[in-house]
Amino acid sequence: MPDGSEKLTGKARYSAGVLEYKKMGYWEPDYEPKDTDIISLFRITPQDGVDPIEAAAAVAGESSTATWTVVWTDRLTACEKYRAKAYRVDPVPNSPGQYFAYIAYDLDLFEPGSIANLTASIIGNVFGFKPLKALRLEDMRLPVAYIKTYNGPATGIVVERERLNCFGRPLLGATVKPKLGLSGRNYGRVVYEALKGGLDFTKDDENINSQPFMHWRDRFLYCMEAVNRASAATGEVKGTYLNVTAGTMEEMYKRAEFAKDLGSVIIMIDLVIGYTAIQSMANWARDNDMILHLHRAGHSTYTRQRTHGVSFRVIAKWMRLAGVDHIHAGTVVGKLEGDPATTKGFYDIMREEYNPQSLETGIFFDQHWASLNKMMPVASGGIHAGQMHQLIHYLGEDVVLQFGGGTIGHPQGIQAGAEANRVALEAMIFARNAGDDYLQNGPEILARAAKNCTPLKQALDVWKGVTFNYESTDAPDFVVTPTTS
Amino acid sequence: MKLRQGTFSFLPDLTDAEIHTQVQYCIDNGWAVSVEYTDDPHPRNTYWEMWGHPMFDNPDAAAVVFEVNECRKQFGDYYIRVIAFDSSHGWESIKLSFIVNRPKDEPGFHVSREEVKGRSMRYSIKSYATNKPEGRRY
Numbered sequence: 001m002p003d004g005s006e007k008l009t010g011k012a013r014y015s016a017g018v019l020e021y022k023k024m025g026y027w028e029p030d031y032e033p034k035d036t037d038i039i040s041l042f043r044i045t046p047q048d049g050v051d052p053i054e055a056a057a058a059v060a061g062e063s064s065t066a067t068w069t070v071v072w073t074d075r076l077t078a079c080e081k082y083r084a085k086a087y088r089v090d091p092v093p094n095s096p097g098q099y100f101a102y103i104a105y106d107l108d109l110f111e112p113g114s115i116a117n118l119t120a121s122i123i124g125n126v127f128g129f130k131p132l133k134a135l136r137l138e139d140m141r142l143p144v145a146y147i148k149t150y151n152g153p154a155t156g157i158v159v160e161r162e163r164l165n166c167f168g169r170p171l172l173g174a175t176v177k178p179k180l181g182l183s184g185r186n187y188g189r190v191v192y193e194a195l196k197g198g199l200d201f202t203k204d205d206e207n208i209n210s211q212p213f214m215h216w217r218d219r220f221l222y223c224m225e226a227v228n229r230a231s232a233a234t235g236e237v238k239g240t241y242l243n244v245t246a247g248t249m250e251e252m253y254k255r256a257e258f259a260k261d262l263g264s265v266i267i268m269i270d271l272v273i274g275y276t277a278i279q280s281m282a283n284w285a286r287d288n289d290m291i292l293h294l295h296r297a298g299h300s301t302y303t304r305q306r307t308h309g310v311s312f313r314v315i316a317k318w319m320r321l322a323g324v325d326h327i328h329a330g331t332v333v334g335k336l337e338g339d340p341a342t343t344k345g346f347y348d349i350m351r352e353e354y355n356p357q358s359l360e361t362g363i364f365f366d367q368h369w370a371s372l373n374k375m376m377p378v379a380s381g382g383i384h385a386g387q388m389h390q391l392i393h394y395l396g397e398d399v400v401l402q403f404g405g406g407t408i409g410h411p412q413g414i415q416a417g418a419e420a421n422r423v424a425l426e427a428m429i430f431a432r433n434a435g436d437d438y439l440q441n442g443p444e445i446l447a448r449a450a451k452n453c454t455p456l457k458q459a460l461d462v463w464k465g466v467t468f469n470y471e472s473t474d475a476p477d478f479v480v481t482p483t484t485s
Numbered sequence: 486m487k488l489r490q491g492t493f494s495f496l497p498d499l500t501d502a503e504i505h506t507q508v509q510y511c512i513d514n515g516w517a518v519s520v521e522y523t524d525d526p527h528p529r530n531t532y533w534e535m536w537g538h539p540m541f542d543n544p545d546a547a548a549v550v551f552e553v554n555e556c557r558k559q560f561g562d563y564y565i566r567v568i569a570f571d572s573s574h575g576w577e578s579i580k581l582s583f584i585v586n587r588p589k590d591e592p593g594f595h596v597s598r599e600e601v602k603g604r605s606m607r608y609s610i611k612s613y614a615t616n617k618p619e620g621r622r623y
Contacts (some may be wrong), residue, residue: 158576235526235594237529
């Protein structure tokens with residue numbers, strides 16, 4: 001039975017005028033996506049009275065070849081191939097008025113190795129589209145043929161561990177606080193104390209660049225003095241993420257070169273520098289044996305709301321292509337947004353070679369990573385030693401746990417704070433490996449370790465019971481299949 | 486100073502029974518465990534001497550603890566570590582590495598600085614012990 005959404009062909013299709021997108025070929029319910037297609041999953045919220053299928057077709061159209069009216073010049077091209085095809089529209093469980101729309105794009109629509117090109121198509125034009133109240137890019141399936149046009153992370157988790165000589169436990173870090181106002185000399189003091197006390201890394205915050213209170217060269221010089229002193233004091237490889245984010249590429253390259261000349265093992269950039277700049281810095285890092293840390297500054301402006309924007313799982317996929325080695329990905333238990341299941345989905349995208357579809361963690365598609373290196377997730381924001389068992393349970397072993405306040409805010413000072421974190425971590429990993437039910441017995445394991453470590457005892461006393469229990473705004477929408485018992 | 490390399494260097498030195506629990510964990514994961522020793526603990530000294538090959542196909546943690554003790558008999562004043570290798574695709578590297586023996590005295594490391602152009606510095610870290618030839622350091 002015709003339902004008014006049939007594709008038109010020939011003269012009917014190309015007569016001048018305005019046609020519904022679904023009739024122009026952007027809705028193909030019988031379409032079988034090819035292995036080489038890029039697939040996007042959008043959550044669409046049509047305006048009242050707008051047919052969801054027409055809305056999905058419009059998104060497909062506007063993110064590929066269409067404009068608002070029929071153009072005869074389509075007929076000079078293999079336009080059937082270039083049209084994105086919405087092929088499936090499902091209501092979102094328990095969310096009236098919202099629909100999941102699956103849209104397939106032919107590989108030829110995209111330039112190899114360019115996140116800028118990919119995003120210009122997929123999110124370039126459609127998010128302000130009037131027939132939609134809201135639109136969210138939930139997930140993407142990236143074909144191996146497309147992934148192979150990127151180098152991915154230059155270092156990756158395994159080589160980072162080999163380079164740092166650090167195995168079998170999460171890495172430990174801290175962001176220097178206060179994040180603004182310290183002079184270079186005072187800033188380096190925090191770095192020295194934290195690294196000597198037992199952390200592997202310290203970190204510039206996202207907005208530490210080159211301000212009146214501290215010129216970037218000063219920061220780099222004092223930080224590297226601190227790194228080398230701490231390395232000698234412990235016999236470990238240490239690092240501090242020197243933030244090279246700046247107003248221009250030229251300036252970023254200049255800062256990165258200086259970090260390299262001083263012997264830093266790692267530099268950092270902010271997400272706000274943009275996809276092209278990130279890819280350029282990833283190439284630079286690849287040429288210079290440098291670990292590249294990405295702070296996801298700004299992401300919550302478009303990742304947090306469930307109905308509009310781009311899910312962080314998509315950003316994570318793009319960043320694995322772009323080639324950063326570290327990326328902030330949530331803590332579950334800390335102060336920032338992070339539903340446990342959704343966060344697990346992010347971590348899996350960063351760390352696995354293959355992601356099977358897993359609706360409960362928000363992963364809609366099977367995704368092969370074609371041996372692209374793995375990204376090290378970074379958990380930062382409102383975490384402390386007393387949560388060590390939960391952090392290891394939720395986040396696993398290949399992660400950087402960043403205790404900023406949880407190191408620097410220790411009553412006996414920064415070294416003591418760092419030592420408390422390291423002892424708590426090692427004790428918990430030891431207990432896990434020894435077969436202890438560490439999640440259940442976490443508090444006792446920590447209390448036992450604190451008997452040999454006064455700083456840990458003090459940390460547990462100060463931060464005992466500090467939690468951030470707020471409902472997450474971003475959680476996966478799926479229906480649990482009822483099981484019969 | 487106490488050398489902080491390895492997974493458990495902030496805990497009290499491990500007993501043989503504790504070493505056994507960690508080795509068993511590695512074996513249960515299908516990793517090959519091996520013993521290595523050195524008298525050059527520089528943080529970037531990657532290749533410690535091998536006390537035999539990694540013990541592929543060894544199901545028994547006690548055999549590793551035995552080898553640790555054999556190694557201690559000969560190199561009791563060296564650093565000795567236990568390492569577990571995972572040969573799975575996508576990893577093919579070390580999964581766990583922890584120190585099981587230390588010299589009685591750990592003199593630590595010296596930072597040398599060479600002032601270069603501007604205020605830049607070229608740093609180098611040297612173990613005090615490695616001023617002496619190999620085998621006569623601790």
